[in-house]
Amino acid sequence: xxxxxxxxxxxxxxxxxxxxxxxxxxxxxxxxxxxxxxxxxxxxxxxxxxxxxxxxxxxxxxxxxxxxxxxxxxxxxxxxxxxxxxxxxxxxxxxxxxxxxxxxxxxxxxxxxxxxxxxxxxxxxxxxxxxxxxxxxxxxxxxxxxxxxxxxxxxxxxxxxxxxxxxxxxxxxxxxxxxxxxxxxxxxxxxxxxxxxxxxxxxxxxxxxxxxxxxxxxxxxxxxxxxxxxxxxxxxxxxxxxxxxxxxxxxxxxxxxxxxxxxxxxxxxxxxxxxxxxxxxxxxxxxxxxxxxxxxxxxxxxxxxxxxxxxxxxxxxxxxxxxxxxxxxxxxxxxxxxxxxxxxxxxxxxxxxxxxxxxxxxxxxxxxxxxxxxxxxxxxxxxxxxxxxxxxxxxxxxxxxxxxxxxxxxxxxxxxxxxx
Ligand SMILES: [Zn+2]
Ligand SMILES: [Zn+2]
Ligand SMILES: [Zn+2]
Numbered sequence: 001x002x003x004x005x006x007x008x009x010x011x012x013x014x015x016x017x018x019x020x021x022x023x024x025x026x027x028x029x030x031x032x033x034x035x036x037x038x039x040x041x042x043x044x045x046x047x048x049x050x051x052x053x054x055x056x057x058x059x060x061x062x063x064x065x066x067x068x069x070x071x072x073x074x075x076x077x078x079x080x081x082x083x084x085x086x087x088x089x090x091x092x093x094x095x096x097x098x099x100x101x102x103x104x105x106x107x108x109x110x111x112x113x114x115x116x117x118x119x120x121x122x123x124x125x126x127x128x129x130x131x132x133x134x135x136x137x138x139x140x141x142x143x144x145x146x147x148x149x150x151x152x153x154x155x156x157x158x159x160x161x162x163x164x165x166x167x168x169x170x171x172x173x174x175x176x177x178x179x180x181x182x183x184x185x186x187x188x189x190x191x192x193x194x195x196x197x198x199x200x201x202x203x204x205x206x207x208x209x210x211x212x213x214x215x216x217x218x219x220x221x222x223x224x225x226x227x228x229x230x231x232x233x234x235x236x237x238x239x240x241x242x243x244x245x246x247x248x249x250x251x252x253x254x255x256x257x258x259x260x261x262x263x264x265x266x267x268x269x270x271x272x273x274x275x276x277x278x279x280x281x282x283x284x285x286x287x288x289x290x291x292x293x294x295x296x297x298x299x300x301x302x303x304x305x306x307x308x309x310x311x312x313x314x315x316x317x318x319x320x321x322x323x324x325x326x327x328x329x330x331x332x333x334x335x336x337x338x339x340x341x342x343x344x345x346x347x348x349x350x351x352x353x354x355x356x357x358x359x360x361x362x363x364x365x366x367x368x369x370x371x372x373x374x375x376x377x378x379x380x381x382x383x384x385x386x387x388x389x390x391x392x393x394x395x396x397x398x399x400x401x402x403x404x405x406x407x408x409x410x411x412x413x414x415x416x417x418x419x420x
Pocket of ligand 3: 119120121122143144145146
């Protein structure tokens with residue numbers, strides 16, 4: 001059902017949907033509290049999609065929420081005491097191992113120079129080109145036959161588990177340094193973390209993690225004196241270097257490249273970190289719409305207009321799902337994420353405030369008094385989008401205007417924006 005609305009109706013529709021470009025339509029019965037009449041009509045609900053390519057305005061709100069969730073764990077606010085900013089904390093970046101040589105842009109602008117010029121398939125393993133940052137060849141293999149596609153997919157698929165087990169081991173090893181039993185760690189101290197997954201251009205995820213030391217008592221209480229930043233850094237570094245997750249078919253470990261930096265002596269940089277992480281959380285696998293949704297057929301992947309490398313990553317995920325030993329890995333539904341499963345942002349309890357609390361607070365603030373109060377329990381899903389298709393463009397236009405107005409306003413306040 002599509003019909004043209006007056007301009008006022010159009011704006012009201014967009015306002016009701018919270019500015020969303022592609023709202024969810026629900027049909028339900030509404031009670032007019034003034035007249036007592038019950039009317040049936042469509043309710044538009046914001047899609048709340050975090051990906052900016054899917055919905056710019058919902059993604060903008062998500063990014064703002066992500067910024068609050070990350071930053072309040074560093075500096076306090078929204079119910080988190082400011083004293084957390086005095087706790088030892090680290091900023092850790094963990095990467096995947098190499099699954100084959102890929103084109104890169106190093107800091108000096110060069111790609112790859114190897115003493116072994118050709119691989120066993122006779123392909124050049126040296127690249128003397130200087131790629132510009134937007135070159136789609138960056139992240140693609142120098143030899144597709146040398147690149148271990150199944151290895152890369154299985155690594156992505158198990159990376160969240162690898163992190164959980166790594167974190168467990170960090171706590172165990174910290175307990176060992178203090179001569180108490182590992183299961184007693186929580187009686188002495190608590191480690192809180194927030195982790196953001198980011199897809200590298202070669203299609204593998206890496207993790208950016210903030211780890212903060214707290215005390216064992218009330219949430220956000222000060223940590224014990226033994227738990228210092230250098231001790232935590234040493235222990236994390238040793239666990240990341242030697243820990244591996246052994247499964248029936250393989251051993252999954254971290255890449256040799258990892259970075260640990262002290263986030264407790266920084267102040268303004270803490271906020272830079274928060275902005276950096278919030279930005280990652282609104283991306284899709286490759287930053288485009290192609291990998292924003294699940295695939296329902298192998299042919300959908302074959303028909304994608306993407307680099308052969310990205311297509312092969314998705315196809316390998318799809319095909320690996322057929323193998324009995326991977327049956328429990330749920331790979332097919334994650335082919336658009338190259339096997340990676342789980343949320344892009346995850347955090348331990350009491351790292352900071354919760355996304356849901358922020359959404360609830362916003363919903364309460366936005367709920368304007370209305371004579372139409374929905375009757376609960378009678379809603380049915382009725383598809384996506386506005387009745388008038390022009391509303392999508394208007395919603396996106398209004399969103400751009402709002403963003404421009406915001407950045408013009410804060411130009412003097414200096415917007416914190418980090419380019420990785
Ligand atoms: Zn939306
Ligand atoms: Zn190259
Ligand atoms: Zn080769």
